[in-house]
Amino acid sequence: MSNRLKDCFAALEKNNKKALIPYVTAGDSNKSITVPLMHRMVEAGADVIELGIPFSDPMADGPTIQLACERALVHHTSVADVIEMVKAFRQSNTETPIVLMGYLNPVESFGYENFAKAAAEVGIDGLLTVDLPPEESEQMSQVLGKYDIDPIFLLSPTTTEERIKRIANAGSGYLYYVSLKGVTGSSILNVDEVSEKVTAIKSHTHLPVGVGFGIKDADSAAAISEVSDGVIVGSAIVKIIENNPDDTDTILDQIGALLKSMRTAMDA
Amino acid sequence: MSSVMKTDSTNCNSEIKNDITDHDLSGIDLSKVDWSQLPDENGHFGIYGGRFASETLIEAIQELDDAYKLLQNDPSFQAAMDDDLRYYVGRPSPLYHAERWSKELGGAQIYLKREDLNHTGAHKINNTIGQALLAKHMGKPRIIAETGAGQHGVASATIAARLGLECVVYMGEKDVERQKQNVYRMRLLGAEVRPVSSGSKTLKDALNEAMRDWVTNVDNTFYCIGTVAGPHPYPKMVRNFQAIIGREAKQQCLEQTGRLPDALVACVGGGSNAIGLFHEFLPDLDVDIYSVEPAGMGLDTGEHAATLSTAKPGVLHGNRMYLMADDNGQVIEPYSISAGLDYPGVGPEHCLLIDMGRANAVSVTDAESLEGFHDLCRIEGIIPALESAHALAYVKKLAPTMDKDQTIVVNLSGRGDKDLNTVAALEGITI
Numbered sequence: 246m247s248n249r250l251k252d253c254f255a256a257l258e259k260n261n262k263k264a265l266i267p268y269v270t271a272g273d274s275n276k277s278i279t280v281p282l283m284h285r286m287v288e289a290g291a292d293v294i295e296l297g298i299p300f301s302d303p304m305a306d307g308p309t310i311q312l313a314c315e316r317a318l319v320h321h322t323s324v325a326d327v328i329e330m331v332k333a334f335r336q337s338n339t340e341t342p343i344v345l346m347g348y349l350n351p352v353e354s355f356g357y358e359n360f361a362k363a364a365a366e367v368g369i370d371g372l373l374t375v376d377l378p379p380e381e382s383e384q385m386s387q388v389l390g391k392y393d394i395d396p397i398f399l400l401s402p403t404t405t406e407e408r409i410k411r412i413a414n415a416g417s418g419y420l421y422y423v424s425l426k427g428v429t430g431s432s433i434l435n436v437d438e439v440s441e442k443v444t445a446i447k448s449h450t451h452l453p454v455g456v457g458f459g460i461k462d463a464d465s466a467a468a469i470s471e472v473s474d475g476v477i478v479g480s481a482i483v484k485i486i487e488n489n490p491d492d493t494d495t496i497l498d499q500i501g502a503l504l505k506s507m508r509t510a511m512d513a
Numbered sequence: 514m515s516s517v518m519k520t521d522s523t524n525c526n527s528e529i530k531n532d533i534t535d536h537d538l539s540g541i542d543l544s545k546v547d548w549s550q551l552p553d554e555n556g557h558f559g560i561y562g563g564r565f566a567s568e569t570l571i572e573a574i575q576e577l578d579d580a581y582k583l584l585q586n587d588p589s590f591q592a593a594m595d596d597d598l599r600y601y602v603g604r605p606s607p608l609y610h611a612e613r614w615s616k617e618l619g620g621a622q623i624y625l626k627r628e629d630l631n632h633t634g635a636h637k638i639n640n641t642i643g644q645a646l647l648a649k650h651m652g653k654p655r656i657i658a659e660t661g662a663g664q665h666g667v668a669s670a671t672i673a674a675r676l677g678l679e680c681v682v683y684m685g686e687k688d689v690e691r692q693k694q695n696v697y698r699m700r701l702l703g704a705e706v707r708p709v710s711s712g713s714k715t716l717k718d719a720l721n722e723a724m725r726d727w728v729t730n731v732d733n734t735f736y737c738i739g740t741v742a743g744p745h746p747y748p749k750m751v752r753n754f755q756a757i758i759g760r761e762a763k764q765q766c767l768e769q770t771g772r773l774p775d776a777l778v779a780c781v782g783g784g785s786n787a788i789g790l791f792h793e794f795l796p797d798l799d800v801d802i803y804s805v806e807p808a809g810m811g812l813d814t815g816e817h818a819a820t821l822s823t824a825k826p827g828v829l830h831g832n833r834m835y836l837m838a839d840d841n842g843q844v845i846e847p848y849s850i851s852a853g854l855d856y857p858g859v860g861p862e863h864c865l866l867i868d869m870g871r872a873n874a875v876s877v878t879d880a881e882s883l884e885g886f887h888d889l890c891r892i893e894g895i896i897p898a899l900e901s902a903h904a905l906a907y908v909k910k911l912a913p914t915m916d917k918d919q920t921i922v923v924n925l926s927g928r929g930d931k932d933l934n935t936v937a938a939l940e941g942i943t944i
Binding site: 300301302303304305307308311312315318321323324325348349350351352353354355357375376377378380381384398399400401403404405408412423426427428 | 532533534555563564565566567568569570571572573711712717718720721724725728729731732827828829830831836838840841842843844
């Protein structure tokens with residue numbers, strides 16, 4: 246397990262706090278905004294950053310993330326670029342865990358070994374590959390393990406008890422519970438249902454459980470943080486970029502403000 | 514030669530490894546492959562196939578897999594399917610000896626497997642009947658489908674009407690514009706056609722959107738995939754539904770010529786009509802297999818969809834397959850004159866057959882396919898689909914190299930009515 250992720254969740258637990266985990270697609274809306282945005286998110290209270298590797302066909306995501314990928318791909322943001330961005334971020338931040346999130350094909354095309362080696366060198370802590378369930382991940386997990394990068398897996402409302410066990414065994418770092426049936430950016434969030442499922446998941450694992458999908462504002466972030474170890478915010482952040490694609494200051498300010506409001510509500 | 518080989522310890526299927534760092538199969542002894550055991554229980558054809566799906570879909574896929582396993586060998590389900598295939602679709606489709614065309618080409622005898630005579634005018638209905646009956650059995654009142662040219666959409670809408678199921682068809686905005694007639698057909702049949710405006714606005718994006726619908730509506734919805742791709746069990750299930758083409762062709766060929774054919778030819782986009790013809794003949798190693806891909810404007814122009822001929826393995830739409838992608842692993846939008854062949858991937862079983870050397874990947878250009886199209890119209894009085902015209906164009910090259918007492922079976926996978934506007938437009942005619 247990556248030390249940064251382990252230390253991060255241990256420190257949060259010790260301080261009785263929950264993780265705030267923002268997601269942003271690397272290279273959205275241009276390559277130069279991503280690193281300053283990552284720093285701003287940390288200043289606003291982010292504990293872990295999920296950095297999206299753009300993909301032409303993000304099937305499990307809704308229109309918001311799809312558009313983010315399209316914006317990033319206009320500038321041909323590649324796996325190599327994403328690794329470079331983390332390298333630049335690590336020049337002044339060696340603490341905050343960074344998890345890359347995306348689809349298998351860009352990583353497979355780069356090469357598992359090449360990817361893991363380069364990722365470890367720049368200080369990437371985990372990889373969440375949306376379309377790589379544990380059953381297909383043996384070779385990838387082996388390579389990631391060799392470089393101390395955590396394979397992070399999804400759990401969903403339809404995941405059976407038996408699969409929860411299997412996934413909990415295969416994953417490390419944290420588990421990502423998808424709170425809704427549907428794609429990213431969907432709406433209705435039922436906190437009681439989430440609570441029930443997170444409890445069930447935690448009966449099978451000591452790994453922290455982060456919850457994503459449907460968290461849009463300070464209220465939903467606070468509610469979900471009550472019943473989980475971390476709150477993952479994606480579409481709400483990306484939407485801000487979508488609305489102001491050419492305005493770097495507004496993007497940084499509004500995303501900073503959104504995360505700050507979530508942090509305050511979660512810590513209250 | 515028996516088409517069903519016994520499973521025994523002497524087969525060499527263990528050499529067909531799922532290892533992306535070591536998957537060279539060029540030296541495999543094809544006579545020792547147990548074709549009945551492909552894919553393996555997890556849907557792997559070597560490194561191809563599998564179940565590369567988001568966790569949000571896994572349970573729905575598993576439910577489908579369980580239901581299909583249960584019904585696959587259920588006599589009453591098979592009987593219902595056989596009944597529909599016979600009385601609703603009109604099977605068996607004829608195997609027709611194209612004598613004039615054979616004579617004109619001066620080589621092998623050419624036999625056309627007439628899938629174009631099926632209800633709805635293509636092979637697609639063989640599969641949608643199977644999947645829709647499965648949906649009905651699973652208690653799913655709603656089916657969704659993706660479509661490119663519209664043939665699978667029409668076949669899905671047709672069987673949905675027949676079984677009283679709600680049907681939603683996703684279709685790229687560009688395809689909606691190009692295939693207005695099929696869009697109207699689907700609407701007549703009671704289906705809702707949803708134009709997809711994301712990505713490149715074509716087939717692959719329609720598939721993405723259908724998957725999103727499925728994730729959101731798993732409880733009441735069955736996703737009816739139109740080709741031999743997607744997460745396991747789709748490639749295997751769709752193959753099994755289409756394999757009736759090859760079973761009939763084999764029997765018909767034996768009846769009409771007294772022997773097996775020397776060569777099989779079919780066009781390959783996703784690959785369902787081709788695998789449908791090929792599958793039954795896989796153990797018959799004397800039967801050569803040709804998978805004809807669309808070379809579009811030419812392989813060296815980059816404007817084509819010849820995946821098996823040019824691409825390398827990648828992962829999209831739930832399975833590993835040959836995939837047209839750029840150096841960064843981003844999927845490339847392919848090109849072909851034929852919307853039904855215009856897909857950046859190709860079914861996993863085809864990929865394995867090529868790697869093992871059991872099938873040959875060949876390609877023909879748009880221009881060549883149009884020659885095949887016109888030849889069949891003129892010489893045999895049959896208007897083929899532009900997809901099938903690719904197979905015909907390759908036959909035109911292959912037949913003259915063979916002897917007059919040899920036979921080629923080519924899958925005439927669909928009829929060309931849907932393509933009349935496209936062909937006429939090339940001649941400057943607006944219909």
